[in-house]
Every structure is written in C-alpha cells, then in structure tokens.
Amino acid sequence: xxxxxxxxxxxxxxxxxxxxxxxxxxxxxxxxxxxxxxxxxxxxxxxxxxxxxxxxxxxxxxxxxxxxxxxxxxxxxxxxxxxxxxxxxxxxxxxxxxxxxxxxxxxxxxxxxxxxxxxxxxxxxxxxxxxxxxxxxxxxxxxxxxxxxxxxxxxxxxxxxxxxxx
Amino acid sequence: xxxxxxxxxxxxxxxxxxxxxxxxxxxxxxxxxxxxxxxxxxxxxxxxxxxxxxxxxxxxxxxxxxxxxxxxxxxxxxxxxxxxxxxxxxxxxxxxxxxxxxxxxxxxxxxxxxxxxxxxxxxxxxxxxxxxxxxxxxxxxxxxxxxxxxxxxxxxxxxxxxxxxxxxxxxxxxxxxxxxxxxxxxxxxxxxxxxxxxxxxxxxxxxxxxxxxxxxxxxxxxxxxxxxxxxxxxxxxxxxxxxxxxxxxxxxxxxxxxxxxxxxxxxxxxxxxxxxxxxxxxxxxxxxxxxxxxxxxxxxxxxxxxxxxxxxxxxxxxxxxxxxxxxxxxxxxxxxxxxxxxxxxxxxxxxxxxxxxxxxxxxxxxxxxxxxxxxxxxxxxxxxxxxxxxxxxxxxxxxxxxxxxxxxxxxxxxxxxxxxxxxxxxxxxxxxxxxxxxxxxxxxxxxxxxxxxxxxxxxxxxxxxxxxxxxxxxxxxxxxxxxxxxxxxxxxxxxxxxxxxxxxxxxxxxxxxxxxxxxxxxxxxxxxxxxxxxxxxxxxxxxxxxxxxxxxxxxxxxxxxxxxxxxxxxxxxxxxxxxxxxxxxxxxxxxxxxxxxxxxxxxxxxxxxxxxxxxxxxxxxxxxxxxxxxxxxxxxxxxxxxxxxxxxxxxxxxxxxxxxxxxxxxxxxxxxxxxxxxxxxxxxxxxxxxxxxxxxxxxxxxxxxxxxxxxxxxxxxxxxxxxxxxxxxxxxxxxxxxxxxxxxxxxxxxxxxxxxxxxxxxxxxxxxxxxxxxxx
Numbered sequence: 053x054x055x056x057x058x059x060x061x062x063x064x065x066x067x068x069x070x071x072x073x074x075x076x077x078x079x080x081x082x083x084x085x086x087x088x089x090x091x092x093x094x095x096x097x098x099x100x101x102x103x104x105x106x107x108x109x110x111x112x113x114x115x116x117x118x119x120x121x122x123x124x125x126x127x128x129x130x131x132x133x134x135x136x137x138x139x140x141x142x143x144x145x146x147x148x149x150x151x152x153x154x155x156x157x158x159x160x161x162x163x164x165x166x167x168x169x170x171x172x173x174x175x176x177x178x179x180x181x182x183x184x185x186x187x188x189x190x191x192x193x194x195x196x197x198x199x200x201x202x203x204x205x206x207x208x209x210x211x212x213x214x215x216x217x218x
Numbered sequence: 219x220x221x222x223x224x225x226x227x228x229x230x231x232x233x234x235x236x237x238x239x240x241x242x243x244x245x246x247x248x249x250x251x252x253x254x255x256x257x258x259x260x261x262x263x264x265x266x267x268x269x270x271x272x273x274x275x276x277x278x279x280x281x282x283x284x285x286x287x288x289x290x291x292x293x294x295x296x297x298x299x300x301x302x303x304x305x306x307x308x309x310x311x312x313x314x315x316x317x318x319x320x321x322x323x324x325x326x327x328x329x330x331x332x333x334x335x336x337x338x339x340x341x342x343x344x345x346x347x348x349x350x351x352x353x354x355x356x357x358x359x360x361x362x363x364x365x366x367x368x369x370x371x372x373x374x375x376x377x378x379x380x381x382x383x384x385x386x387x388x389x390x391x392x393x394x395x396x397x398x399x400x401x402x403x404x405x406x407x408x409x410x411x412x413x414x415x416x417x418x419x420x421x422x423x424x425x426x427x428x429x430x431x432x433x434x435x436x437x438x439x440x441x442x443x444x445x446x447x448x449x450x451x452x453x454x455x456x457x458x459x460x461x462x463x464x465x466x467x468x469x470x471x472x473x474x475x476x477x478x479x480x481x482x483x484x485x486x487x488x489x490x491x492x493x494x495x496x497x498x499x500x501x502x503x504x505x506x507x508x509x510x511x512x513x514x515x516x517x518x519x520x521x522x523x524x525x526x527x528x529x530x531x532x533x534x535x536x537x538x539x540x541x542x543x544x545x546x547x548x549x550x551x552x553x554x555x556x557x558x559x560x561x562x563x564x565x566x567x568x569x570x571x572x573x574x575x576x577x578x579x580x581x582x583x584x585x586x587x588x589x590x591x592x593x594x595x596x597x598x599x600x601x602x603x604x605x606x607x608x609x610x611x612x613x614x615x616x617x618x619x620x621x622x623x624x625x626x627x628x629x630x631x632x633x634x635x636x637x638x639x640x641x642x643x644x645x646x647x648x649x650x651x652x653x654x655x656x657x658x659x660x661x662x663x664x665x666x667x668x669x670x671x672x673x674x675x676x677x678x679x680x681x682x683x684x685x686x687x688x689x690x691x692x693x694x695x696x697x698x699x700x701x702x703x704x705x706x707x708x709x710x711x712x713x714x715x716x717x718x719x720x721x722x723x724x725x726x727x728x729x730x731x732x733x734x735x736x737x738x739x740x741x742x743x744x745x746x747x748x749x750x751x752x753x754x755x756x757x758x759x760x761x762x763x764x765x766x767x768x769x770x771x772x773x774x775x776x777x778x779x780x781x782x783x784x785x786x787x788x789x790x791x792x793x794x795x796x797x798x799x800x801x802x803x804x805x806x807x808x809x810x811x812x813x814x815x816x817x818x819x820x821x822x823x824x825x826x827x828x829x830x831x832x833x834x835x836x837x838x839x840x841x842x843x844x845x846x847x848x849x850x851x852x853x854x855x856x857x858x859x860x861x862x863x864x865x866x867x868x869x870x871x872x873x874x875x876x877x878x879x880x881x882x883x884x885x886x887x888x889x890x891x892x893x894x895x896x897x898x899x900x901x902x903x904x905x906x907x908x909x910x911x912x913x914x915x916x917x918x919x920x921x922x923x924x925x926x927x928x929x930x931x932x933x934x935x936x937x938x939x940x941x942x943x944x945x946x947x948x949x950x951x952x953x954x955x956x957x958x959x960x961x962x963x964x965x966x967x968x969x970x971x972x973x974x975x976x977x978x979x980x981x982x983x984x985x986x987x988x989x990x991x992x993x994x
Contacts, residue, residue: 087261088254090473092424093505093912100424128254150252154244157878160886161708162251163258163424163473191920197424197474198708199882200889201920 057121061086062130070117077101077112079120080127088128088166092195099194102167103127109167109174111193128166136177138215149173149211156207160198167194172208181212237788238720239940242878243727245713247471247706259428259444259470264498267430268297270484270491271351271501273341273358274511275333278580278905279367279380282331286359287341293357295350298494300342302328305490306459310482315551316681318831320390320576323383325546327457327486333362334382334545335582336906337511344491344499367580369905371542372519374577382545382578389543389576390551392558394630394834397569402534406525410605414522414598415971416954418542418900419515421587422917425473426508427483431491432498434466438738441488442468446480446705447745451737453482454489465489469705469735476707476890477586478512480747481548506910514900515587516541516553516576520561520598526606530617534569537561537598541584541591543576548585550576552679557591559838562630563599564641564673565621570630572834580905586747588890592674593951597972600670600955604962614959618645618671632835637872638935641671641844644868647929648848651866655850662856665863666964669848670955675839676749676944677824677937684824686754687741688762690719691817692770696790696802698725700732703743704755709946710879711751715759717875718939722763724787725802741819749944752875753840754824756939762820770816773809774800841936843943845869847888847952851960855983858976860896860961867952868929872936872943884949885926891953893917897973 054069061084068083080086080103092100094113101112104126131137131147140148149169152158159165168191175182175190182190187208188201196204250256287299302308310325329340341358345351366380373379374387381387403409429443439458451467458465472479484501491499503512523536539557543550558574574591607617623629623639649669658665678684689701700719706712716730733740743755767787775782780794793799800808806816827837850864867888874880897916901908908914936943954972962968967982 081261087257090258090424091260091426091502095505095912097912098424098505128252146249146252153252154248157242157244157882159248159251160710160882161424161472161474162247162256163708165251166254169252188920195424195917195919197422197476197890197917198886200885200887200918200923200926202885202925203878203882205920205925 055118057118059120059123059125061125062127063133072116072118074117075113076103076115076117076120079117080112086127090163097195099167099171100164102170102194104170104174107174109171126170128169131169131173152207152211156203156210158199158204158207164194164196168196168204176212181216184209236721238717238727239875240877242876245710245716247713256471258425258473259430259442260502262430262442264430264432267498267500268344268346268491268495269348269351270488270499271343271355272339272487273343273355275329275338275340275360276336277333277362277364278336279365280333280362281365282329282333282360283363284361285341289359290343290354290357293350293354295346296343296354297346297497298344298491299354300490300494301340302326302330304494305457307457309457310486311453311456312547312549314547314549315390315555316679318829320547320551321385321388323385323389323547335580337582338545339487342487342491344495367905369579369581369902371517371540371577371579374579375540382580387578389547389578390554392555392574392831393572394558395571396630396632396835397534399534399536399569399571402569403525406533407528408606408609409523409525410602410609411523412601412605412970414520414601416518416594416597417972418517418902419587419894419898420509420900420915421476421478421512422915423474423476423478426503426505427479427512428502429484429488430498430500431488433492433496438464438466439489439492440466440468441485442470443485443488444472444479445469445485446475446707446747448703448705448735448737449742449745450482450485454485457486458489458493466738472705472707474708476588477590477747480586480745481513483512505912509900509910509912509915510907511582513548513583513585514544516543516550516584516591516594518557518594520595522598522602524602524606528610530606530610530612530620532565532567532621535562535567537572539574539595541574541576542581543578544581544583545578546583548583550584553586553591555679556675557595559631560592560673560675561595561599563596564623564671564844565599566623566627567630572630581902588887588947588950589674590748590947593947596670596672596951597955597958600952601958601968601970604959605968615645631838633837637841637937638933639844640870640931640933641846643931644844644846644870645669645671647931648846648866648868651927651929652848652850652864656863658852663852663854664964665850665852666960667848667850668956668959668963669846670952670959671844671846672948672951673842673844674749674948674951675842677753677840678748678750680825680827680837680840681829683826684744684750684754685821686743686758687819687821688743688755688758689741689819690762690766692802692806694803694806696806697729697731698723700730701740702734702755702759703736703740704751705735705746707746709883710876711746714752714875714879715755718756718759719763722760722767722787724789724791726790729790749946749948752942753938753944754822756942758820758822760939761822762818765820766818769814769818770805770809773812773814774805777808841943843869843871843945843948845948845952847956849956849960851957851964853961853964853979855965858979858983860957860974860979862892862923862957865924866927866929867949868931869945869948870931870933870943871945872938873932873934873941874930875942877930880930880945881928883945884928887949888926888953889918889923891950892923892957895954895957895972895974897975899973
C-alpha cells in the first residue's frame with residue numbers, strides 16, 4: 053500500500069506515493085532524478101547517499117522514504133541555493149565550498165564528493181573555524197577510496213579560513 | 219592513419235617551456251563531480267528498463283545436479299530467467315600469459331555442472347522491478363552434491379589435494395633468473411631469510427559494479443557500464459555468437475576501479491539479458507554481492523633468501539612466491555609474472571632465482587588490483603633489506619644505497635634499465651620530510667621509523683604489443699574535439715590528454731571537448747590498467763597533436779608569410795615573430811581552402827619484445843616508476859595498536875603533467891597501501907567469506923591516518939609523453955613494508971604477515987619476550 057508524502061527538494065515542492073519499504077535513496081534517485089544521491093553500500097557505512105534533512109546530514113539508504121514527509125531535503129545540487137550560502141563568485145553555479153574543492157583538487161572519481169560537501173557544509177554552519185581534527189571527525193561517515201582525504205581536508209580548511217578573513 | 223613508433227620521450231625535445239603541462243587546472247569532469255551532475259553507470263535510465271540480477275551459488279565446491287527455474291519465472295514482473303543452457307557460447311576467454319604456458323582452463327559465464335567458489339553465477343533474472351528480481355532469485359532452486367574443496371594455495375599444491383579444475387591446481391609456474399645463485403650463496407658473508415604473507419583485499423571502489431544495456435539501431439547490443447576495458451566488447455560478441463561489430467561497449471566515468479573493473483563485471487550478464495529480452499536492462503551489484511563475488515588482490519606467500527657481503531652488497535636472492543588465484547584464471551598468470559619480475563625490487567641482484575606460481579583454490583577469483591603482483595613483493599624485498607642491515611649492524615639507508623639500481627644495470631630478466639633511476643633522491647627526500655622525531659605519547663608506547671623503496675612497471679607486459687589511437691579535429695570555430703577509447707577511473711585520464719593537446723596545438727582548455735570510451739565511436743586506446751594510460755594514450759595524443767600541427771604548419775606559414783619553424787601555437791591562435799597572428803578558426807578555413815584536413819587519426823605503438831619462459835630471460839616491461847615512502851609510528855605495547863604519526867611519499871614521475879593530480883594519486887595510493895598494511899582483509903574460512911558487510915571491511919576513514927606529505931621528484935626522464943612516468947599504481951606499493959619496518963624499529967620485532975593487526979603485534983611481542991631469557 054502506497055503512502056502520499058510531500059517535501060521540498062532543494063527548495064522545490066515535491067509529492068510522491070511511496071511503498072513503506074522504499075528508502076529515501078531509492079525515491080530521490082528513481083522518482084526525482086537525484087543521481088547525486090548514490091548507492092554505495094546500503095548499510096549506512098560509506099556516506100555516498102548523504103542528504104541533508106532539515107539541515108542535518110543523514111544516510112539516504114537507511115532512511116525510509118515515508119520519513120521525508122513534511123521535511124526539507126537538500127542534496128549537493130541545492131548547496132548553491134541554501135539560504136545560508138555566501139554570495140560566492142559572481143555568475144558561478146557553485147557554492148564557494150565547491151569552488152574550494154575544485155581549487156584544491158579534492159575530488160578524483162567524484163563518487164563520494166556530494167556526501168563530503170554536504171557533511172562539510174553542515175559542520176561549517178555549526179562551527180565556522182573547525183580545526184583539522186574536528187573536520188576529520190565529521191567526515192568519518194563519508195568514505196573516500198581515491199584521495200586519502202588530504203585534499204578534501206585542505207579544501208574545507210581553506211574555505212573556512214577564507215570565509216573567516218573576508 | 220599514421221602508424222609511427224616514436225622513440226620514447228623523444229617528443230620532449232624542444233618543448234622545455236610548457237604553458238599548460240605542469241599546471242593543475244580543474245577540468246570538465248572535475249566541475250561535474252563537485253556539482254554532483256556526473257552520470258555514473260547506475261544513473262542511466264531507459265524507457266521500459268528491466269532490472270537484472272545474478273543468482274549465485276552459496277557453496278564453495280559442488281556438482282550441480284538440478285536447476286529448477288519454474289517457480290522463479292512465475293513471479294509477477296519476471297521477464298526472463300536464464301541458465302547456462304541459454305548462453306550461446308558459455309566461455310570467458312582470458313589468455314593472461316599471452317600463451318607462455320598457463321594451464322588451459324575454461325571459465326564459464328554461468329556455471330554448468332560444477333561450482334568452484336561461493337558466489338559463482340548460476341542463473342540470471344530480468345524483472346520489471348528490483349524487488350521482483352530479488353524475489354525470483356530466492357526461488358531459483360539449485361540442487362548440489364557438495365564436493366571436497368581446497369581453500370588455501372599451499373594446501374592446493376600438496377599431493378592428493380582436491381582438484382579445483384581437472385587439469386590441475388597450478389595455473390602457471392614462472393621461473394626468472396640469472397647468474398650462479400648457488401655459488402653466490404656459498405661465497406656470501408651473510409644470508410638472511412624471511413617468509414612473508416599478504417592477505418586477500420577488496421578494491422572497495424565507492425561505486426559498485428553497474429551498467430545499463432539496450433538494443434540499439436541495427437540490432438547492436440549496447441552496454442554503458444563502469445569498466446576499465448571497453449575492448450571486452452569482442453569477448454561479449456563471441457559469447458553471444460554475434461559479429462564483433464554488433465556489440466558496443468561504452469564506459470561511463472567510473473567511481474573508482476583500481477583494477478577491479480578491468481575484468482568484466484556486469485557485462486556478460488547484462489548482454490545476455492538484453493539479448494534475451496530485447497529490452498533495456500540495468501544491473502547494479504549490491505555492495506555485499508561485490509564483496510562476496512568480485513575479484514580480489516592475490517594473497518601471496520613469499521619466501522626470501524638474500525645473500526650478501528659484509529659491506530651490505532647483495533650477491534644473490536632466492537625467492538619463491540605462491541599466489542592464490544582463487545577459482546578461475548582471470549589475470550593471475552600475468553599478476554604472478556609481475557611478482558616474479560619485480561621480486562628483487564630496485565636493487566642490483568647479480569644472481570637471482572625466482573619462482574612464482576599461481577594456484578587455484580575454491581575461493582572467489584583473484585585478479586588485477588593496483589600494484590598487480592609487483593606491490594605484494596615490496597613487503598618481501600624491503601623487509602629483507604632491513605633484516606640485512608640489522609644483521610650487519612649497518613644503517614638501513616646505507617645498505618640500500620649500496621645496492622640501488624642505476625641506469626645501465628641489468629635486472630633479473632636480463633634487461634638493462636634504460637632511463638634515469640632517481641630512487642636515491644626519493645629515499646633522501648622522503649626521510650628528510652619526516653622532520654624531528656616525535657616523543658612517545660605515554661609510557662608503554664614506543665615510537666619508531668621505517669621506510670621502503672619500490673619499483674613498479676608502467677605499461678603492459680611488453681610481449682602484448684601495446685598500442686593506442688587518438689582522433690583529433692580542429693573545428694571550424696577553432697575549438698578542438700578529441701576522440702579516444704580511454705576509460706576514466708577518476709584519475710584524470712581524459713583531462714591529462716586535454717592538457718597535452720592544449721600544449722601542442724595552443725587550444726585553450728575550455729575550448730577542448732573530449733569523448734572517450736566507446737568501442738563504436740572512439741578509436742581504441744586499450745584499457746585503463748597497468749599504469750598505461752598516460753604512457754600509451756598520452757603518447758598517442760601527443761603524437762596525434764604533433765602530426766596535426768605539422769600538417770597545418772605550412773598552411774599557417776603561407777598565410778602569415780613566415781617560416782614554419784618560427785610559428786607559435788598558443789592562446790587559440792598561431793603567431794609569427796613579426797606579430798602576425800592567425801586564429802585557429804582562420805587556420806582551419808585556410809586549410810580547407812587548400813584541401814588540407816584539420817582532422818587526424820594517430821596511433822602510437824609501444825616498444826615490443828619477447829620473453830622466453832624456459833630460460834626465464836627476456837623482455838618484461840617498458841619502464842618503471844621508482845619511489846620511497848617513510849613513516850613514523852607509535853606502537854602501544856599493551857594493546858598492540860599501531861598509530862601512524864607521520865607519513866611521507868616521494869616518487870619520480872619523470873615530469874608531472876598535472877602536479878595536483880599527481881599528488882592526489884600518491885596520497886590516495888599511499889592510503890590504499892596503508893589500509894592493506896593495517897587492517898583490510900577479506901577472510902575466507904572453508905571457502906565462505908566471514909563477512910560480506912562493508913561495515914566489516916576496515917578501510918581507512920578520515921580519522922584513522924595522518925596526511926600523506928607528497929614529494930614529487932621530476933627526473934625529466936620517462937617513456938611517457940614529454941618525459942612523464944606513470945603514477946597510477948606505484949604509490950600503493952611501499953606502504954606495508956614502510957609500516958612493518960617502522961614497527962620493527964619501534965619495538966624490535968618483525969611482523970611478516972599482513973595486515974599488521976594489534977593481535978599480531980601482541981603475539982609477536984609475547985613471542986619475543988618468551989624467547990629472551992630474563993636478565994640476570
């Protein structure tokens with residue numbers, strides 16, 4: 053039996069009819085084309101399915117779709133349009149944190165990148181100038197097999213520093 | 219088409235001042251990745267698409283007595299159920315040794331009568347929903363007669379061991395060697411021995427195996443999959459009994475591969491389901507399925523004996539390697555060749571006797587994984603070097619410096635090292651970068667340092683006569699289109715080619731568009747493996763760009779009224795010394811007016827050679843990348859925990875095409891090596907994996923390890939484009955030996971088996987304590 057849910061996805065009103073067993077990951081991908089929310093393990097270990105639910109990061113694979121009802125859902129595509137997003141560079145489609153990922157070479161295969169960005173954005177909202185170990189701790193739920201994390205940490209640190217100085 | 223074999227690195231002459239090469243611009247794929255808009259294999263969607271599922275055996279060794287698919291086929295939504303009988307030609311072909319003596323063993327696509335590992339595919343299902351496919355999979359009824367199995371490579375070598383294949387358990391035996399080894403051992407001042415063991419490791423790319431297939435115009439079976447090798451299309455055609463031009467493979471940008479997407483993964487199953495249903499089919503492996511059934515890094519047992527003079531000079535090495543191939547051949551013959559060829563490491567070894575065997579067991583197949591046999595042996599030869607230093611009371615640096623290879627030296631295959639060897643510099647700089655020693659953080663903890671040098675080939679085994687092609691066209695508006703069959707793992711494979719083309723033709727990067735990885739629309743470039751893509755496709759791109767430029771030069775010279783050799787291609791135009799300029803758009807038009815085409819197909823061929831397996835001598839690999847890693851660790855003698863405090867990694871990359879990507883490769887490679895050193899393991903007991911959960915697979919998180927400090931050494935010499943060397947695989951080699959050597963330095967005991975878990979550290983400490991008589 054399907055249930056009707058309504059939620060906002062990156063600011064847009066959405067409605068869906070979902071089975072009780074369907075996950076947020078499945079529904080966001082299959083019904084709403086959110087390819088940036090990715091299946092990596094289905095166990096809540098790797099973080100490639102990370103989304104922000106009312107501003108807090110959660111694993112889309114462990115969240116039943118019915119739980120999206122009435123909530124504000126953000127994926128990496130909604131980062132630029134977040135009310136809290138800084139102005140950034142004129143004309144850029146990217147949140148300045150994404151620009152920092154680009155400048156610092158923080159992505160290789162890119163599969164983990166959306167989750168990393170969402171986790172980092174949440175941290176920087178709560179703590180404007182986290183030290184490197186704090187960043188490490190907050191990214192522990194987002195695995196990366198390509199980069200060894202160093203450049204991801206660099207990108208987040210650099211952005212936090214630039215923001216504090218401006 | 220041109221077919222030129224360039225002298226390696228020759229193109230570097232006269233290109234000393236680079237504008238684009240050597241910088242680190244963010245490329246097209248990079249922007250898509252941070253936006254989240256890159257479409258990976260599982261993101262593709264077609265109208266009426268079905269969902270494919272592989273039904274796998276859950277016993278490691280058995281005879282199939284019956285397969286009943288009727289109940290499964292009756293599940294609502296199920297469109298097709300296939301078994302071995304439905305496969306037109308039920309074979310996966312792999313001649314990994316290139317015909318140099320491996321056992322001839324058939325690899326079925328779907329098991330017919332025998333099951334040889336838990337996880338082996340038995341049937342396929344296509345259904346309208348993933349749930350229906352899942353439900354049907356559970357209703358496939360397979361009856362087995364379980365058979366005795368063999369689960370350990372050394373046990374499989376014993377007389378009377380159960381046979382995995384009727385032909386025998388030893389897939390191949392390689393012997394490589396030269397010199398009078400026995401005489402060298404007899405005359406040695408010292409001999410050190412060790413037996414080292416490595417474990418079964420999962421690639422654990424973040425993107426599981428996935429793809430979508432459909433029937434395209436003219437009945438072409440088309441697959442868009444996460445694969446390192448589109449050339450498998452030919453194998454798929456054979457399997458489907460179709461002409462080769464009726465199967466098309468497109469590679470999506472991959473979410474990591476590391477060798478695990480070098481053999482076919484979802485391709486044969488997708489192709490069969492598409493051919494049977496004539497409908498689009500998607501297949502995505504669950505992570506747990508990937509851990510259960512995907513190929514793994516070979517566990518090695520390595521027995522080393524090293525003979526030396528009292529000053530540390532190596533006289534000879536005897537090495538015996540047994541690699542667990544798992545149940546089927548895949549690329550094991552070649553992996554063990556690499557292990558044998560590189561077993562003596564970056565050291566002059568006047569006499570060597572190396573044997574390497576690939577042995578079948580009833581476990582999931584082993585195959586390609588970053589480092590490809592040449593990385594496992596690093597633990598062996600670098601542990602031996604430390605042992606030798608300890609035995610002789612010499613500094614570890616000194617013993618290595620006495621033996622490091624140099625240009626012109628002969629390696630155990632009988633080949634001469636032809637390019638610069640900057641391994642000494644990598645050692646010096648990696649150690650220097652460690653800085654001041656750290657004090658222990660608490661009583662009971664001990665700090666130590668270790669380092670390891672390595673040597674990793676780049677480019678395919680030489681007797682495979684490697685080649686790569688590239689097609690380039692300057693469009694009428696002066697933009698550049700590149701087509702080449704490379705596949706992109708995430709290492710910037712496509713992006714680096716754009717940088718090379720931009721350098722030569724002066725087209726700004728944002729005006730270059732590259733199309734990759736499509737067997738029907740891009741000229742084939744060979745797969746992305748063996749650290750060959752920059753070497754092969756980089757050279758092909760460089761050569762194609764040079765040939766296109768050379769063709770257009772006379773046109774530009776005529777229009778500008780200047781000597782061809784005086785013209786400069788940069789910033790989207792050609793300029794003459796007198797200030798005259800011609801935009802690339804104008805150049806294309808001027809060429810067209812003279813019937814000179816601005817499109818060109820180039821092909822680059824690697825050097826070739828032959829290896830004689832009977833003599834154990836011959837050509838092996840085109841060239842090598844050398845490096846050294848160094849670490850400082852703290853060992854808790856009460857818990858056995860190893861904490862890595864500092865880590866440095868230096869590699870000679872010849873010339874860094876994109877320094878930021880080079881750093882990223884080295885940092886990521888070192889981390890994979892550290893995961894392998896410290897915790898990663900896929901334990902298989904009696905043929906059954908202990909866990910297939912990702913949570914049970916201990917790969918490094920952001921909290922577990924320090925930053926990797928990278929030192930890029932540029933000797934300026936390599937056989938890649940503009941003097942570059944490959945850097946894909948080399949940086950995962952030295953990590954395990956680096957940590958083992960640092961632990962030995964910290965607590966005085968040497969661990970010989972990976973991973974270096976706290977339990978193993980404690981066991982070794984206890985054993986050392988028991989062996990030491992109490993002080994009087």
